Amino acid sequence: MDMIASLSLGFSVALDPMNILYCFIGVLLGTLVGVLPGIGPTATIAMLLPITFSLSPAGALIMLAGIYYGAQYGGSTTAILINLPGESSSAVTAIDGYEMAKKGRAGPALATAALGSFFAGTVGTLLLAFFAPPLARAALNFGAPEYFALIVLGLLMSIALAHGSILKALGMIVLGLLLGMVGQDIYTGQPRFTMGVRELYSGLNFVSVAVGVFGVAEILRNLENEKGRDVMVKAVKNLWLTKDDFKRIIAPVLRGTALGSVLGILPGGGHILASFASYSAEKRLSKHPEEFGHGAIEGVAGPESANNAAAQTSFIPLMTLGIPAHPVMALMVGAFILQGITPGPNVINDQPALFWGIIASMWIGNVMLVLLNLPLIGLWVKLLSIPYRALFPAIVLFACIGCYSINQNIYDVYAIAFFGVLGYVLMRFGCEPAPLLLGFVLGPLLEEHLRRAMIISRGDATVFITRPISATLLGLAVLAVVIAVLPSIRRKRKEVFVEDD
Amino acid sequence: MAVSYFSTKDLVSGGIFVVAGAYFALEALTYEVGTAFRMGPGFMPLFLGAVLTGLGIVVAAGGWKKPDTDERFTPSWRGIGLIIGVVMFFGATIRGLGFVPVVFVSSFAAALSSRLNSPLFAVLLAITLTVMCTLIFVIGLGMSVPWFGPWLGM
Structure with a gap:
């Protein structure tokens, strides 16, 4: 049949x-940056974006997607071996994974993480293949009001799922939206907020903003308080799981996959939330909750499956609606646009080979990741001994060279410095950078659809609530904010996001 | 700060929001705002700028009588100065000096922003990175930038 x-x-x-x-290059790089703490998939994809310009669209997107889900695998290795999350979503894995490693069970912990991730990744990919086409068909009927409502929903959801203060997250989104407005107005061509700099007429470069607030800001923060890191486990032996281990991980993997698949679709870092949610679910359902925090294998299996399932399903909103669910997906939008393709419901019909090629490659990538992560674990352990002080100069250089090479525009390079400092200061004073980047990407879209909707409705703002789909979406957006500020949920959020810093 | 009656975190982040919001809103006033039917280029930024200013005030006010609980803000000035300096230097000289010298100087200075790196280590790192970057970007990816720029008389 069709499928x-x-x-x-x-x-x-x-x-x-x-x-x-x-x-292969994508998943290899992804594993690499996932393993190394201090450099994440967001900064890496931002730096490599310019390079992909010269590749074919399928090759470029396959590679970038590989970096993203590859980092989810790599992050768990670091979490288990040195109790440092190589990637934010593996913070929970560190809790029990590291305890297992301390007891000499690093091998089973790594195997559990890899197998759980593989299973979840496969299921997530299948869900993507099944749900993307009908959603894309539905999205073809969307008009400007629906898109506006959808973007509002995405932005507000990302607040509900962000760490820390809701007001600050809201502020970061609005700041991002405003920064997205720098450059020529789409309808009148009037330059806005360019301070007379001609190079800014086309807007701030997305890659500069991304590597500034994620790459450079992170480096500045790490330089505050430098210390070496210890790799406790020098050699990992005995990778295979016992029969008993297998029995214990089956249910957590299934539950984690289900949770992760659902939460991954939500905008705003669903994969991080998914791993936390799965951990607390496993703890609550376990017959031995006291083992959690002392090396419970379920505490590795559940969250690892959840974050990988979420990593795959977070491609659904991007591939069907063209709306990125979180910063990495926002970078993928950038990658589509660099290739001259507007992401959205039309991709599946106009570029079926590209669309299905990306999905198929995810499955292949997941197979490669299991092979890369289990037999080659010794290599990654060695890699952990590369000190951060040797890594960050390379990150700075790659950021500069990458940004400069897109348009040969030196203002793009200056923008890195500006956003590096801004991101660092805001991060240091309690504001998460992710909503800012999301706002920055969605800002121009939001404005365009709002203005178009108002022109179509002849200035009648009720158009957003009289059309059923947009009314529903806006209702959901309001609901998301209401739920987020409810006191009981606020307390929960505090528990969930304790890992902050 | 010896005695603080407010959260520095909230005050500073709120302050940044107010300044940024006010800038965008005031600048937007100089553009055509338009009507709800035909929004001009100033409509969205004016609205969002006002919202951001309001949010900033609320965030800053929320920090009142809520002293800082967590660790102090201890930036590495050397790190900030060198890293930001490197990025600015890169932008300012890449056209004039050319790829190889700029990358070498930049990676050397960036390496020195860590107190743990000795000058010798920084030189070795700079050589490695220069070779690597030239291979990857200029030779491998065909980035169009001269190896040595016009300022060096080549």
Whole structure:
């Protein structure tokens, strides 16, 4: 039937030798940055975005997607071996994973993480393949009011899921929206907020903003208080799980996958929330809750599956609606646009080979990741001994060279410095950078759809609540904020996001 | 701060929001605002700027009588100065000096922003990074930038 034909088209693209190579490079790099603390997939994808310009669209997107989900695998290795989350969503894995490693069970912990992730990744990819086409069809009927409502929903959801103060998250979104307005007005062509700099007419460069607030700001923060890190486990032995271990992880993996798949679709860092939610669920359901925090294998299996499932399903809003669920997806939007493709419901029909190729490559990528992460674990352990002090100069350089090479525009490089300092100061004073980037990407879209909707309705603002789909979406957005400020949920959020700093 | 009656975190972040919001809102006033039917280029930024200013005031006010509980703000000035300096230097000289010298100087200075790096280590790192970046970006990816720029007479 249709699905099989589509998937076989996808596999024919994904199995092209060049694309396999890009997929491999992607997952390899992803694992690498996932393993290394202090550099995450967001900064890496931002830096590599310019390079992908010269690749084919399928190759570029396959590679970038690989970096993202590859980092989810790599992050758990670091969490288990040195009790430092290599990636924010693996913070929970560190709790029990590190305890297992201390007891000499690093091997089973790593195997659990890899197998759980693989299972969850496979399921997430299948869900993406099944749900994306009908959603994209539905989205084709969306007009300007619906898109406006959808963007508002996405932005407000990201607040509900962000760390810390809701007001600050809201402020960061609005600041991001405003920064997105720098440049020529889309309708009148009037330059706005350019301070007379001609290079700013086309707007602030997205890559500069991203590497500034995620890459440079993070480096400045790490330089505050430098210390070496210890790799406790020098060699990992005995990777295989016992029969008993297998029995214990099956249910957590299934539950984690289900939770992660659902939460991943939500905008605003669903994969982080998913791993926390799964951990607390496992703890509550366990017959031995006292083991949690002291090396319970369920505490590794659940969250690791959850964050990987979420990593795959977070592609659903991007591929069907063109709306990024979180900063990494926002960068993927940038990658689509660099390739001359507008992400959204039309991609599936206009570029079926690209669409299905990306999906098929995710499955192939997940297979490669298991192979990369289990047999080659010794290599990653060695890698952890590269000190941060040798890494960050390379990050700074790559950021500068990457940004400069997109348009040969030196203002793009100056923008990195500006956003690095801004991001650092805001981060240091309790504001998360992720909502800012989301606002920055969605700002121009929000303005365009709002203005178009108002022109169509001849200035009648009730258009947003008289059209059923947009009314529902806006209702959900209000609900998300209301729920987020309810006292009981506020307390929960505090518990969930304790890992802050 | 010896005695603080407010949260510095809230005051500073709120302050940044107010300044940014006010800038965007005031600047937007100089553009055509338009009507709800035909919004001009100033409409959205004016509205959002006002919202951001309001949010900033609320955030800052929320920190009143809520002393800082967590660790002090201890920036590494050397790190900030060198890293930001490197980025600015890169932008200012990449066209004039050319790829190889700029990358070498930049990576050397960036390495020195960590107190743990000795000058010798920084030189070695700079050489490695220069070779690596030249191979990847200029030779591998064909980035169009001269190895040595016009300022060096080449």
